[in-house]
Amino acid sequence: MAPPSNTASSSPSRTGGGIGGWLKILAILIGIFYPISYVLEQNLDKFYVFELDHLKDVSTRAIAAHGNDTRAIVSYIVDELGAKVTTQRYINHDEEWVFNNAGGAMGAMYIIHASITEYLIIFGSAVGTEGHSGRHTADDYFHILTGEQWAYVPGQYEREVYPAGSVHWMRRGEVKQYRIPEYCFAMEYARGWIPPMLFFGYADTFTSTLDFYTLWRTSYVTGREMIANLLAGKI
Structure with missing residues (x-):
């Protein structure tokens, strides 16, 4: 056996x-x-190449010089950043606009800079939107250029209002409901750990929009800028 x-x-x-x-x-x-x-x-x-005081200053001067002309404001900001930042490769001068769906809100963005520890974009919508801010691994500074943004935190009974010229600072780990009531364009600067933030930016593609072309374009531009900046010595 x-x-x-x-x-x-x-x-x-x-x-x-x-x-x-x-x-x-x-x-x-x-x-x-x-x-x-x-x-x-x-x-x-x-590792940071952008200065908080300068970003606030240049956005204030751009608004003073061009009023509600958002295109001129953006050009003013990008031109000055290109002249100030020591390595030209850190600045993307091509306005490669892509849609951005995240947290239920929809807008469009132009990536000026993307690296492991910083990103600088122009974000906004000409028709308004509303959604979840996300809880992120970086401090986020939302410099309002034109229009207005509203925000809400649980427990408050009044909304936070951010008009043109103001900065909406969200500390790392904070979360809010936000709304662009009519239109708003802002220079958004994040400093901290950027790669983990991408998951929030991608999630709506798989759960809602199924807009894989926009996902590819966003990944391509972001990846290209991050890799190029790494090769230039920028973490």
């Missing part, structure tokens, strides 16, 4: 070993990358 098969008893052992192996790999990766991310987090400010 053939001896009893050990297949059933050995299978759990192999499965357990497989899970244990993956857990070891995960532990090793965490052990490697956590100290690196911690050190980088403590030194994030060393």
Whole structure:
């Protein structure tokens, strides 16, 4: 008579070993990358090429010079940034507008700069929109250029109102409901960890719009700028 098969008893052992192996790999990766991310987090400010005071100043002067002419305001800002930022490669002078659907809101954006630790875009809508801000891994500074933005936080009974010339600062991890009641265009600057923010920007494509062409264009321009800036030494 053939001896009893050990297949059933050995299978759990192999499965357990497989899970244990993956857990070891995960532990090793965490052990490697956590100290690196911690050190980088403590030194994030060393990687920034844009200055908060200058962004506020240039947007204020652009509005004063061109009023409600949004196109002229954007050109003024991009031209000055191109002259000020030491490495020209950091600035995308081509207005490659793409739709942006995120958190239920819809608008369009022009990516001026995208890197691992910063992005600078022009975002807005000429017909208004409303949605969820997202809870992000970067501080976000929304410089209103034309129009108006509203915001709401649970527990408040009054809306926050941000007119042209103001800055809506959302600290890392904060979340709000926001609305563009009629139209608004803003220079949006984020500093912190940018790649995790992309998931929020992509989610509506798969759950709502199914606009994969826009997803591809957004990924192409963002990836191109991030890689080019990395090659230029900008994290």
